[in-house]
Amino acid sequence: MTAADTRPSRRPANPNFASGPCAKRPGWSLEALSGALVGRSHRAKGPHARLAEVIARSKAILGMPDDWRLGIVPASDTGAVEMALWSLLGARGVDVLAWESFTGEWATDVVNQLKLPDARVLRAPYGRLPDLAAVDWSRDVVFAWNGTTSGVRVPDGNWIAPDREGLAICDATSAAFAMELPWDRLDVVTWSWQKVLGGEAGHGMLALSPRAAERLSTFTPDRPLPKIFRLAKGGKPIEGIFAGDTINTPSMLCVEDAIDGLRWAESVGGLPGLIARSEANLAAIARWVERSDWAGFLAEDPATRSCTSICLRITAPWFAGLEPAEQNKAAKEIAALLDAEGVAHDLAPYRDAPPGLRIWGGATVETAEIEALLPWLDWAFAQITARYARQAA
Known part of the structure; x- marks a missing residue:
């Protein structure tokens, strides 16, 4: 009998290794949610302050520049990415990098749902990245920082042109809070609460650079936008989204859990x-x-x-x-x-x-x-x- 045939004596204390929803922070219990402002309107002063706290703590931990906008949006990271694609794309050509399941979905949406006339998909098989040198930064570029279903991440931000003409639209749901994000090389960044900080699912985060906010002010898509996708009104960004107002009703239990995760993140450095x-x-x-x-x-x-x-x-x-x-x-x-x-x-x-x-x-x-x-x-x-x-x- 080999060592591998012998049942190990030591067992993980926490057997949760799922890639989403992910493991709760060490020491978590339902008691962490005891202060949740349930049964309240999320527009009331107290609950609204909790939403604003999620935004402020997230920006601070991630080192997000002060002039970026960060909002809480529905439908997890998927909702955040779709809001960006539907609201921002179409002003110029777009390159989509696809090397695993979700980036493949973004490519499908850009080509088959938005039906953008000047869309180019740069593909690679599982285990590899597309040719990053082939990206055209005169165009908008849609990519993931980390491919959740392939375990492949971009090595750094050096391949992103600092003088780019297009927007760098980054799905960072399994990278935010675990990898360095070069904010000066990005324009849209999305993630969800359910990943690195182990928050409860259903809510997304959408961050916009000043360049992305300018796109909202200067470009109006020629397609109908459902209310859930609208980031601008009257030619201006809807600022309330980035100040704790949300497009639909959030779960205050999930909000409390997100705050708990953020406070824990601060406690570990x-x-x-x-x-x-x-x-x-x-x-x-x-x-x-x-x-x-x-x-x-x-x-x-x-x-x-x-x-x-x-x-x-x-x-x-x-x-x-x-x-x-x-x-x-x-x-x-x-x-x-x-x-x-x-x-x-x-x-x-x-x-x-x-x-x-x-x-x-x-x-x-x-x-x-x-x-x-x-x-x-x-x-x-x-x-x-x-x-x-x-x-x-």
Whole structure:
């Protein structure tokens, strides 16, 4: 019997490794929501102040410039991205970078739903980035900072032209609060509460640079805009959105949870502390991958490996010999076994992603929990390997 065949004795205290909604911060309990102003109008003085607090604390932790606007919007990060696409695009040509599921959805929306006449999609397969040097910064550019379903992130902001003519529209939902965002190279940034700070789902954040706000004042789309997408009125940005007013009614329980997450972020050293926690999780998995004989990173270039949505591929020869449908089945069996053991929930990859495992390594996950999980990955893989060996025999 090998070490991998032996059931590990140590178990993660928190088995939640899902990539959204993500693990709550260490020590969280429902008591954290005891001060929520439920049963109140979100427009009343107290609840409105809570919404404004989310905005102010978020800007401060992220180091967002004072002249940027930040608002709370409905429908999570998806809603925030769609608001930006529908309200801002069409003034000039657009490049869309697509290298995983959600960036592929943004490309589909730009081409098939908005039907923009001058849209170009720069694609790459899972595990890689498109050719960043091919981006045309005379055009608007839509991209993710971190591909949540591929575990691939852009290495830095140096590829973004500082003198760009178009807008840099960045989906940063699994990057905000875990990676450095160069605000001088970005114009629209979106994220959701459910990712790095482990907030409850359903609410998005939309940040606009002065250049993006100017676009709202100088460009009116020639398409109907549902109320939920409208960022401007009478040729000017709707300032209330960026001052705590919301387009639809927010959950004050979720607002309280978001504030709790932000206060915790401050307690662990703000953005530097959050980044260090996420990078430590990636480093722990990288050390394990280095000595693994069956697992590797889906991201091919180490400089592009995500420290939040850490995606693994299975490299064992017997697995590579399976048909794609069987590979999917085997990978899901590994995730299901870990779930059944109660040591790791929701490790299956996103439905459109290649077979493998996806481990959330955002700041709310303790590195000790990652380290406790890794022997269980070896154990589960050994069980599934034995099962397939018996079937082959």
